[in-house]
Amino acid sequence: MTTGLIVCGALGREVSQLIQLHGWDAEIIGVPAIDHVFPERIAPHVEARIRALQDEYERLVVVFGDCGSRGALDELLARYPEIERIEGPHCYEMYAGDDFAALMEEEPGTFFLTDFMVRTFQGLILKSMGLDRYPELKDEYFRNYKRVVYLTQNDSPPYRQKAREIAAYLGLPLEIRPTGWGELENRIRIHFNTTPSALQGAQDADPVNKTHPE
Amino acid sequence: MNDEINIQELPTEEILELMQEDLYDGLADEIVAEVKELLKRGLAPYEILSDGLIAGMDAVGDDFRDGILFVPEVLMAAKAMKAGMEVLRPLLAETGVEKTGTVVLGTVKGDIHDIGKNLVGMMLEGAGFEVVDLGTNTSADDFLAAIKEHNAHILGMSALLTTTMTYMRVVIEALKEAGLRERVTVLVGGAPLNDAFAEDIEADAYCRDAAIAVETAKKYMQIRKAE
Ligand code: B12
Numbered sequence: 348m349t350t351g352l353i354v355c356g357a358l359g360r361e362v363s364q365l366i367q368l369h370g371w372d373a374e375i376i377g378v379p380a381i382d383h384v385f386p387e388r389i390a391p392h393v394e395a396r397i398r399a400l401q402d403e404y405e406r407l408v409v410v411f412g413d414c415g416s417r418g419a420l421d422e423l424l425a426r427y428p429e430i431e432r433i434e435g436p437h438c439y440e441m442y443a444g445d446d447f448a449a450l451m452e453e454e455p456g457t458f459f460l461t462d463f464m465v466r467t468f469q470g471l472i473l474k475s476m477g478l479d480r481y482p483e484l485k486d487e488y489f490r491n492y493k494r495v496v497y498l499t500q501n502d503s504p505p506y507r508q509k510a511r512e513i514a515a516y517l518g519l520p521l522e523i524r525p526t527g528w529g530e531l532e533n534r535i536r537i538h539f540n541t542t543p544s545a546l547q548g549a550q551d552a553d554p555v556n557k558t559h560p561e
Numbered sequence: 562m563n564d565e566i567n568i569q570e571l572p573t574e575e576i577l578e579l580m581q582e583d584l585y586d587g588l589a590d591e592i593v594a595e596v597k598e599l600l601k602r603g604l605a606p607y608e609i610l611s612d613g614l615i616a617g618m619d620a621v622g623d624d625f626r627d628g629i630l631f632v633p634e635v636l637m638a639a640k641a642m643k644a645g646m647e648v649l650r651p652l653l654a655e656t657g658v659e660k661t662g663t664v665v666l667g668t669v670k671g672d673i674h675d676i677g678k679n680l681v682g683m684m685l686e687g688a689g690f691e692v693v694d695l696g697t698n699t700s701a702d703d704f705l706a707a708i709k710e711h712n713a714h715i716l717g718m719s720a721l722l723t724t725t726m727t728y729m730r731v732v733i734e735a736l737k738e739a740g741l742r743e744r745v746t747v748l749v750g751g752a753p754l755n756d757a758f759a760e761d762i763e764a765d766a767y768c769r770d771a772a773i774a775v776e777t778a779k780k781y782m783q784i785r786k787a788e
Contacts, residue, residue, distance in 0.1 A: 384632070386752060413723050415752045436723035448724065455671050455698045477633020481587075487636055491673040491697050 349374055350538070351404035353396050355411045356380030357438060357463045358531065361500050362410055365532055371539045376400060378411070380463070384475040386415035390423045397427060408538050410531075412437040433534040438463075442498045442529040456493035458519070462500040465509045485517075495519045498526045568598050577613050580645075584617030585624075587637025589644040596648045606652040614645050615687045618680075622772050632676065639680050646683065661689035662782045665707045666717040667699035669728040674721035677751060677771075681717060684771040685778060690715075701728075701735040708736075708745055714785065715778055718764075720751045730762040746781040748774060 350373045354362050357380040366373050376396050382388045393409060400407060409432040413420055424432055433441075439459040440447040450457055464472060473479050476488060495517060497510040502525045514521035568576055576595050583591040592614075599609045621638045624630040630638075664685055668678050675697050686692045693711050695703055708716060716736070720726035729749055736742040747764040759767035765781065768774040 385628070413753065415721070415723070417753055417755045418757070440724065451671050451724070456673055477631070477636070481633055481637055484633060484636055487640065487676070491675065 348372065348405050351376055351400050351407045352535075353378060353393055353400075353407060353409045353411070355382075355414070355438070357383065357461075358410055361462070361528055361531065362535065364501075365528060365535060369536070369539065373539070374404075380467070381471065381475060383414060386417070387419070389414055389416045390419035393420060394423055397430060408433065408535070410535060412441065431538065433531075433538075435530065435534065438531070439498065441531040441534065442500065442526045443524070444526075444530045446524070446526075450496055454493055456491055458489070458492050458495050458517070460495060460497040460510055460513060462506060465497065465506050465513065468509070468513050489517055489519070492517065492519055495521045497521060497523045498529075499523060500526070500528055568595060573599065573602055573604065577609075577616075580613035581617035581620060584614065584638050584641050584645075585621055587634065587641050589641040592641045592645040593648060596645045600648075600652070606649045606656060607658060610646075610649055610653065610687055614642050614649075615684070618642055618684060618687070619772060622684075622770055626770055635680070636676055639676070639683065642683060646686070658689065660691045661779065662714040662785075663691040663693065663711050664715040664717055664778065665693045665695065665704060665711060665713040666719075667695035667704060668697040668719045668721075669725050669732065670698055670700050671728060672720050672722050672725035673697040674719070674751070677721070678717075678719035681719070681750065681768075681771045681774045684775050685717075688775045688779065690778060701732045704732050705735055705739055705741065708741060713745055714782065715746045715748060717748045717750070717774070717778075719749075721753065723753045726751065726753055726758065729764065733762055733764065746778075746785075748777060748781075750774060 350371070352362060352373050353376050356377050359375060359377050363375055366375070378389070378392045378396065382392060389411065393411065397407060407430045409420070409424065409430060411420060411432060412435045414437055420432060424430055435441045438461060442461060443450065476484070478485055495510070495514040499506065507523060510521060510523065566579070568579070571579065576599055580592060580595045583595065595613070596609055599613070600606070618638065621630060621635060625635050666678060666682050668675050682692045682694050691711070693707055693713065695707055704716060707713065718729050718732060720729060733742065733747060736745065736747070748766050748768055749759050749764045750768045754767055756767050766777050768777050
């Protein structure tokens with residue numbers, strides 16, 4: 348029985364890695380990541396996919412946080428009781444787990460990066476904030492920020508380099524935390540009844556002590 | 562954009578219209594020049610504020626709500642409005658118009674999103690409210706201290722994160738404990754909130770945008786006066 352995973356575009360690559368790693372019988376159906384800038388579009392877009400796919404898949408799982416949809420996603424899914432959403436408010440919390448709250452408590456002025464953010468910062472992120480058109484807005488957006496914390500999924504030197512460049516552009520210090528897939532993996536896994544991945548364990552033995560101030 | 566337009570030659574009505582366009586386009590320098598020109602012509606600061614700046618921001622707010630304008634454009638417009646307000650503020654204070662009411666405003670603890678909150682503050686100020694803006698990452702203690710110090714009628718709290726909006730409940734509980742809840746109207750706003758959440762935490766109202774925030778704040782001030 349193939350499961351259809353309706354996945355936020357910002358998690359697509361990571362979820363597809365997880366499918367391969369675990370050998371889950373699952374297929375990804377994406378929803379544009381740009382919806383994050385317009386969270387009111389998330390629930391309607393997810394619903395359109397549910398309607399289109401309901402007959403095709405015996406089971407559908409929604410891989411999304413609430414993502415500022417004002418609870419609209421959960422209200423929508425209440426109308427489709429057989430369809431579940433993985434837990435969590437947004438992907439930063441999913442990757443960092445309980446550390447997310449600790450990091451925010453420690454420094455409320457934290458701006459988070461993920462592999463997706465690092466990959467798309469120059470295009471999607473800058474454009475969606477209008478910083479390509481109005482570079483002078485950088486200060487309006489980031490005036491209150493004190494640091495950048497990069498939560499890595501596939502930790503690699505090129506990504507680290509990009510993260511450094513972003514932090515330099517923002518004029519903020521960078522910390523790197525290898526989180527791997529964090530809770531994202533666990534919260535999808537419970538829908539497939541598999542054990543935690545060996546690879547994840549190796550990559551991320553002790554995330555708390557792996558902070559690297561740059 | 563209106564380099565070629567010499568505002569000195571335009572009738573007052575047209576300058577007010579031009580101000581709305583320039584706000585929409587986020588042109589701060591032009592706005593400042595227009596405000597100054599209208600002051601020179603003897604227009605009351607309050608008129609320039611309501612017929613120029615506020616009218617312009619209302620149009621921006623409508624088009625933002627309808628998905629025609631996006632966050633960066635709103636931010637540019639807000640910057641232009643702020644520049645105009647800076648010229649008008651001291652003059653408005655001089656004219657000594659009676660304040661509509663006093664609002665203590667802030668983004669709650671753990672959250673430093675402030676674009677929406679700043680916009681709400683500016684529009685409330687434009688509507689004649691005294692606004693005490695505590696900034697971002699505001700604790701319950703700070704909210705309470707400011708409410709007491711300024712004898713505030715209204716508390717406005719903003720949160721943009723699902724993880725921080727729950728702190729609003731903490732503030733409302735603290736208000737109750739301090740015996741202040743009956744005295745202040747609590748308005749809340751921000752992307753992840755909705756009416757049901759506001760009701761659940763026992764706020765007085767959730768406001769979807771700045772225009773509704775102003776309307777709601779005025780409504781509650783009227784209710785108070787009637788009491
Ligand atoms: C711009 C933005 C940012 C800017 C903030 C700049 C700044 N100075 O504020 C930047 C890029 C820095 C940023 C950072 C983060 N952000 Co952000 N951000 C947004 C975005 C795109 C727009 C928010 C905004 O400014 N809108 C424009 C204003 C005008 O609208 P508004 O805020 O809704 O305000 C209006 C109403 O809500 C209301 N209102 C607001 N406050 C109040 C208060 C009162 C009293 C009243 C009456 C009314 C009222 O009136 C306002 C005016 O009309 C939203 C998505 C969205 N579209 O909402 C995400 C969003 C809020 N962010 C989000 C996240 C996760 C983050 C980060 C954690 C991301 C990261 N990579 O680290 C950090 C936060 C870190 C921190 N320490 O707080 C998520 C929250 C998801 C969730 N479930 O909680 C959102 C929803 C994006 C998403 N879909 O994932 N963000």
